[in-house]
Amino acid sequence: MEKVIRVGLLGAGTVGSGVIQVLEMNRRQITERVGAQIQLKTVLVRNLAKKRPQLEGYVLTDNIDDIVKDEEIDVVVELMGGLEPAREYMLKAMEHGKSVVTANKDVVAQFGKEMFAMAEKHDVDFMFEASVGGGIPIITPLKQCLTANKITEIMGIVNGTTNYMLTKMTECGSDYDEVLKEAQAKGYAEANPSADVDGLDAARKAAILASLAFNTRVELKDVSVEGITKITPDDIEYARNLGYVVKLLAVGKDSPEHGVDVRVHPVFLPKEHPLAAVNGVFNAIFVRGNAIGEAMFYGQGAGSLPTASAVVADIIDVSRDIVNDTFGRVRCTCYEQKRLCPLEETESSYYVRLLVDDKPGVLGLIATAFGDAGVSLKSVIQTQRNIVDHAEIVAITHAVRHASIQAALQELKGMPVVDEIRNVIRVEKEQV
Amino acid sequence: MEKVIRVGLLGAGTVGSGVIQVLEMNRRQITERVGAQIQLKTVLVRNLAKKRPQLEGYVLTDNIDDIVKDEEIDVVVELMGGLEPAREYMLKAMEHGKSVVTANKDVVAQFGKEMFAMAEKHDVDFMFEASVGGGIPIITPLKQCLTANKITEIMGIVNGTTNYMLTKMTECGSDYDEVLKEAQAKGYAEANPSADVDGLDAARKAAILASLAFNTRVELKDVSVEGITKITPDDIEYARNLGYVVKLLAVGKDSPEHGVDVRVHPVFLPKEHPLAAVNGVFNAIFVRGNAIGEAMFYGQGAGSLPTASAVVADIIDVSRDIVNDTFGRVRCTCYEQKRLCPLEETESSYYVRLLVDDKPGVLGLIATAFGDAGVSLKSVIQTQRNIVDHAEIVAITHAVRHASIQAALQELKGMPVVDEIRNVIRVEKEQV
Ligand SMILES: NC(=O)c1ccc[n+]([C@@H]2O[C@H](COP(=O)([O-])OP(=O)(O)OC[C@H]3O[C@@H](n4cnc5c(N)ncnc54)[C@H](OP(=O)(O)O)[C@@H]3O)[C@@H](O)[C@H]2O)c1
Ligand SMILES: NC(=O)c1ccc[n+]([C@@H]2O[C@H](COP(=O)([O-])OP(=O)(O)OC[C@H]3O[C@@H](n4cnc5c(N)ncnc54)[C@H](OP(=O)(O)O)[C@@H]3O)[C@@H](O)[C@H]2O)c1
Numbered sequence: 001m002e003k004v005i006r007v008g009l010l011g012a013g014t015v016g017s018g019v020i021q022v023l024e025m026n027r028r029q030i031t032e033r034v035g036a037q038i039q040l041k042t043v044l045v046r047n048l049a050k051k052r053p054q055l056e057g058y059v060l061t062d063n064i065d066d067i068v069k070d071e072e073i074d075v076v077v078e079l080m081g082g083l084e085p086a087r088e089y090m091l092k093a094m095e096h097g098k099s100v101v102t103a104n105k106d107v108v109a110q111f112g113k114e115m116f117a118m119a120e121k122h123d124v125d126f127m128f129e130a131s132v133g134g135g136i137p138i139i140t141p142l143k144q145c146l147t148a149n150k151i152t153e154i155m156g157i158v159n160g161t162t163n164y165m166l167t168k169m170t171e172c173g174s175d176y177d178e179v180l181k182e183a184q185a186k187g188y189a190e191a192n193p194s195a196d197v198d199g200l201d202a203a204r205k206a207a208i209l210a211s212l213a214f215n216t217r218v219e220l221k222d223v224s225v226e227g228i229t230k231i232t233p234d235d236i237e238y239a240r241n242l243g244y245v246v247k248l249l250a251v252g253k254d255s256p257e258h259g260v261d262v263r264v265h266p267v268f269l270p271k272e273h274p275l276a277a278v279n280g281v282f283n284a285i286f287v288r289g290n291a292i293g294e295a296m297f298y299g300q301g302a303g304s305l306p307t308a309s310a311v312v313a314d315i316i317d318v319s320r321d322i323v324n325d326t327f328g329r330v331r332c333t334c335y336e337q338k339r340l341c342p343l344e345e346t347e348s349s350y351y352v353r354l355l356v357d358d359k360p361g362v363l364g365l366i367a368t369a370f371g372d373a374g375v376s377l378k379s380v381i382q383t384q385r386n387i388v389d390h391a392e393i394v395a396i397t398h399a400v401r402h403a404s405i406q407a408a409l410q411e412l413k414g415m416p417v418v419d420e421i422r423n424v425i426r427v428e429k430e431q432v
Numbered sequence: 433m434e435k436v437i438r439v440g441l442l443g444a445g446t447v448g449s450g451v452i453q454v455l456e457m458n459r460r461q462i463t464e465r466v467g468a469q470i471q472l473k474t475v476l477v478r479n480l481a482k483k484r485p486q487l488e489g490y491v492l493t494d495n496i497d498d499i500v501k502d503e504e505i506d507v508v509v510e511l512m513g514g515l516e517p518a519r520e521y522m523l524k525a526m527e528h529g530k531s532v533v534t535a536n537k538d539v540v541a542q543f544g545k546e547m548f549a550m551a552e553k554h555d556v557d558f559m560f561e562a563s564v565g566g567g568i569p570i571i572t573p574l575k576q577c578l579t580a581n582k583i584t585e586i587m588g589i590v591n592g593t594t595n596y597m598l599t600k601m602t603e604c605g606s607d608y609d610e611v612l613k614e615a616q617a618k619g620y621a622e623a624n625p626s627a628d629v630d631g632l633d634a635a636r637k638a639a640i641l642a643s644l645a646f647n648t649r650v651e652l653k654d655v656s657v658e659g660i661t662k663i664t665p666d667d668i669e670y671a672r673n674l675g676y677v678v679k680l681l682a683v684g685k686d687s688p689e690h691g692v693d694v695r696v697h698p699v700f701l702p703k704e705h706p707l708a709a710v711n712g713v714f715n716a717i718f719v720r721g722n723a724i725g726e727a728m729f730y731g732q733g734a735g736s737l738p739t740a741s742a743v744v745a746d747i748i749d750v751s752r753d754i755v756n757d758t759f760g761r762v763r764c765t766c767y768e769q770k771r772l773c774p775l776e777e778t779e780s781s782y783y784v785r786l787l788v789d790d791k792p793g794v795l796g797l798i799a800t801a802f803g804d805a806g807v808s809l810k811s812v813i814q815t816q817r818n819i820v821d822h823a824e825i826v827a828i829t830h831a832v833r834h835a836s837i838q839a840a841l842q843e844l845k846g847m848p849v850v851d852e853i854r855n856v857i858r859v860e861k862e863q864v
Contacts, residue, residue: 022580022723029647032767033579129577135724137569137577144576145561145569147465148454148744215461274730277709291454291741292567292731298706299727309723312580324758335464 003036005319008067008098010044010089011080015103015130017054018308019077019315030312034319042067044080044089068092075318077311078102087111094118094126099321101314103130103307109204109220112211116332123327127314132205133158135306136299137313138285142212143330149289151213154252155428158205160281160301161189161196162228162248166236166266167279170245173233188281198227199248199264206250209285210262214254216338218262224343226265235353235423238394242351242379244268244427245276259339261346268351268427344403349378349427351396352405354412355420356382358391362417366393369415373408375400390419396427435468437751440499440530442476442521443512447535447562449486450740451509451747462744466751474499476512476521500524507750509743510534519543526550526558531753533746535562535739541636541652544643548764555759559746564637565590567738568731569745570717574644575762581721583645586684587860590637592713592733593621593628594660594680598668598698599711602677605665620713630659631680631696638682641717642694646686648770650694656775658697667785667855670826674783674811676700676859677708691771693778700783700859776835781810781859783828784837786844787852788814790823794849798825801847805840807832822851828859 007023009016023030023040031037042059044067045052052060059066067073068089076093078100080086087107090100095118102108107115108128119126129139133156142151157163161183168179180197183189195201203223210218228248239246247269252262269276274296278284283301288294300306321327356362363382370377380395397405405424412418439455441448455462455472463469474491476499477484484492491498499505500521508525510532512518519539522532527550534540539547540560551558561571565588574583589595593615600611612629615621627633635655642650660680671678679701684694701708706728710716715733720726732738753759788794795814802809812827829837837856844850 018723025722026580026582029582030580032647033763033765035763136727137573140577141569141573144749145572145745146741147748148458148462148741150458150461215464274709277706289741290457291450291737291744293735293738295568295729295731297727297729300725303725305723306725309578309580309721312723313577316579317576320761324761326756326758326761329752329756329758329761331465331467333465 002031003323005036005038005075005322006041006073007038007315008042008044008070008073008076009040010067010076010078012043012045012052012055013079014304015307015311016079018304019079019311020054022305022308022312030316034316034323036319036323038315038319041073042070064089064092068096068098073098074322075099075101075315077315078104079311081106083107083110090115091118094122094124097122097124099125099318101127101311101318103128103311105131105201105204105208109207112208113217120328120332125318125321125327127318129314130307130310132208133283133285133297133299134301134303135309136283136285136297136301137310138209138297139212141297142209143333146287146289146292146295149291151287151289152254153288154209154213154285155275156205156209156250156285157247157275157278157283158250158285158301159196159202159248160283161193162202163278163283164188164281166228166231166246166248169231169233170236175233176229176231197229199225202248202250202264206252206262206264209250210252210260212333213252213287214260214338215333216260216336217334218260218340222262222340224263228266230423231266232423235425238351238353239268242268242396243271245271246425247275254338258341258345261341263346266425268425270428273428344401346402347399348402349397349399349429350405351394351425351427353422354393354418355387355422356391356393357417357419358389359417362391363393365415365417366395366412369411370395370397370408373411374404375408392422399429434463435755437468437470437507437754438473438505439470439747440474440476440502440505440508441472442499442508442510444475444477444484444487445511446736447739447743448511450736451511451743452486454737454740454744462748466748466755468751468755470747470751473505474502496521496524500528500530505530506754507531507533507747509747510536511743513538515539515542522547523550526554526556529554529556531557531750533559533743533750535560535743537563537633537636537640541639544640544651545649552760552764557750557753557759559750561746562739562742564640565715565717565729565731566733566735567741568715568717568729568733569742570641570729571644573729574641575765578719578721578724578727581723583719583721584686585720586641586645586717587707588637588641588682588717589679589707589710589715590682590717590733591628591634591680592715593625595710595715596620596713598660598663598678598680601663601665602668607665608661608663629661631657634680634682634696638684638694638696641682642684642692644765645684645719646692646770647765648692648768649766650692650772654694654772656695660698662855663698664855667857670783670785671700674700674828675703677703678857679707681707686770690773690777693773695778698857700857702860705860776833778834779831780834781829781831781861782837783826783857783859785854786825786850787819787854788823788825789849789851790821791849794823795825797847797849798827798844801843802827802829802840805843806836807840824854831861
């Protein structure tokens with residue numbers, strides 16, 4: 001008789017319902033592929049009184065012990081979100097010998113170390129493919145397919161809300177507030193959009209990706225973060241004219257000189273870069289390794305069924321381990337302790353847009369100020385833009401230290417001809 | 433003491449040398465990641481007398497028995513290429529209880545069934561990630577990450593040579609013979625380019641991808657193939673004006689009505705399609721599943737180190753199985769026997785380019801001929817193109833059966849006003 005693997009589900013919201021749907025609609029395939037039946041047994045809900053037609057036939061409970069202490073249950077799938085009680089419930093499940101699958105980037109980015117230690121202690125699996133990039137396979141590729149590589153760089157469009165907004169701003173020339181309203185109307189952005197637009201959601205994913213790519217623990221607090229709220233249609237137009245698109249990127253770099261450098265911020269990306277064509281709510285993660293060269297993984301970064309695709313893939317992976325009586329086949333990837341590069345030491349090119357007095361000689365003054373601060377310029381242009389008595393100057397710098405650009409900006413701020421530093425955005429260099 | 437896993441390598445050419453290099457340069461990482469040392473022990477070469485500085489320190493042999501009968505060797509890596517003796521040697525290795533890793537698309541596409549049966553019989557792994565898409569992870573994603581999905585479509589740019597040629601034709605307007613010479617000069621195309629330009633190489637990969645995606649055995653002989661030799665700069669220009677790019681695609685579709693339909697041919701691809709931006713020698717595979725929606729995997733489809741990245745990932749995967757004393761964790765994926773859709777039943781839109789007499793009423797005659805054959809048109813345009821007394825007509829059809837378009841072409845051929853059917857190319861429909 002076929003083995004049956006029983007699942008307890010914590011939370012049946014957007015993703016949880018998707019998981020139930022995928023397990024049902026692809027039941028026959030999944031059974032063949034695993035060599036065992038995967039059966040959802042019990043679902044934890046907050047309010048037992050609420051009508052949930054999609055949960056008919058399953059045991060419902062509002063008591064976590066009914067799942068973690070159920071000896072029949074092999075796998076606990078956490079899809080409630082948030083730090084607590086999600087963290088506590090997952091730890092409990094592992095203590096009771098159950099493998100855990102989650103989509104919870106908050107817990108993984110902040111308490112990953114604790115989770116992996118607990119999994120190791122109790123000989124169970126802890127899987128989190130859906131925590132980054134929704135349905136896109138990226139965690140398994142990093143743990144398996146790319147594992148022959150030393151990875152030097154990982155760059156991702158990992159937040160669909162902000163990518164949708166930037167795409168709309170690019171395509172329609174609309175301004176930030178307009179596209180935010182539109183994104184909210186379409187359900188892509190929350191009423192309080194801060195986690196998305198301020199970059200916090202992307203930062204959690206950056207921490208997870210960097211930990212896996214560079215084999216050293218990177219936590220949310222280690223990621224420097226800047227959101228998209230200051231991006232204007234003018235910046236996007238300058239970018240276009242200079243051959244770039246503006247994207248919010250999660251960036252991780254690892255080099256012998258600087259150590260591990262992880263950040264989230266808007267970037268001018270050369271329009272030939274593979275990530276530049278990733279538009280709307282789509283996500284993609286670009287990886288550079290010392291054997292594979294460049295690779296990219298593209299797909300839907302959110303949504304009920306796409307995210308469930310990743311969660312159920314993890315459930316299948318765990319089930320295969322159970323069928324084959326093996327655990328922890330892939331060891332914890334953070335076997336090193338690398339130096340984290342402080343923000344001031346990071347290097348980048350920058351786009352700097354200034355509002356200046358429209359007088360002869362200003363361009364020269366500005367260029368000299370950059371030079372005095374040790375920042376060499378790749379290009380500098382001055383435009384009129386219908387502003388009485390004023391002009392805009394847009395400078396693109398060569399790669400400089402964060403500290404140097406800060407010094408230059410300090411200098412510029414003090415100059416009488418400079419009326420405003422309108423924006424400062426990092427520029428990703430062309431591929432070679 | 434750390435476990436040591438010993439590898440025998442068959443063939444140290446482009447990819448084999450890459451494997452040796454990757455194992456050396458990333459030795460420390462790999463050992464950490466596997467929890468065991470991976471040691472290359474013996475290399476099979478054809479000519480022992482040849483100088484091979486990169487093989488210093490390894491045992492060389494020209495006798496396969498020195499590898500397959502060596503009890504110390506756990507994994508045999510086949511990188512000789514071709515059908516025989518590669519097939520024979522891999523079977524022998526498995527008979528002797530060794531897991532096999534290969535990049536050999538020829539053997540997998542033609543003798544996959546035999547290989548998997550042998551692996552199952554002897555409780556060993558048979559891995560072939562590098563056989564499709566070079567370094568790009570696609571086999572593991574199909575076997576693991578996407579396994580919660582019913583996959584309905586897979587489309588790939590899986591031949592770098594032809595993609596390089598089509599990209600050059602698109603960017604520079606050069607003609608076929610010119611870009612072929614250029615590709616040969618750069619080492620991207622062989623002296624005899626047939627396997628690439630006639631689509632055979634892509635067809636092998638199509639068979640492998642379809643077998644994994646649709647869970648039914650598809651072999652090389654089941655794939656209908658058409659190459660790029662008839663593509664002209666004119667076709668590419670018409671494509672551009674109509675909003676398409678021309679790509680050579682490996683296409684697999686699975687539907688309840690038609691069954692499994694696998695082919696390789698040039699395609700007019702809407703320029704918004706994620707595959708449309710894949711240029712030069714890069715490869716990418718696009719997958720559609722009933723949970724994940726669309727996903728794409730992008731990277732370098734060939735080359736010594738990128739391909740070695742995939743081969744070594746497989747070696748690591750096998751080694752993890754050995755360390756954990758498990759085998760065949762992922763079962764053979766071909767557990768179904770689906771109907772293969774005959775070419776005549778396949779459905780597609782088509783681009784048809786005709787040379788016709790330049791007289792009033794011709795456009796009407798042509799349109800009527802299509803209609804009479806049951807082919808409805810989406811658009812039809814007539815151009816002069818500086819051809820005395822002649823004009824060109826370009827028609828784009830709605831989706832029709834292959835048999836219907838053949839009937840229409842037969843009809844057109846017989847018409848006195850039609851001087852030549854210049855090209856017929858499938859058109860991929862826009863994404864919704
Ligand atoms: N949505 C996506 O596209 C997506 C993509 C990738 C990752 N994720 C991650 O997936 C997780 C779930 O997201 P979601 O979008 O599915 O959220 P959601 O729609 O808000 O669903 C969460 C569910 O968990 C339930 N829940 C919360 N706290 C609970 C508790 N203490 N006890 C019992 N049930 C509880 C909620 O019940 P009530 O209905 O009673 O509040 C709700 O049904 C999050 O970690 C999220 O970051 C989501
Ligand atoms: N090159 C790529 O980018 C790439 C990408 C994906 C997959 N692959 C696949 O990888 C495999 C190897 O390709 P490759 O490009 O590395 O080919 P290659 O450069 O021609 O190397 C093949 C090597 O195998 C040796 N060999 C052939 N037959 C042998 C025999 N009977 N006994 C001992 N040694 C033998 C050859 O030795 P001699 O030097 O004596 O002839 C040569 O060194 C092929 O299956 C290919 O399809 C290649």
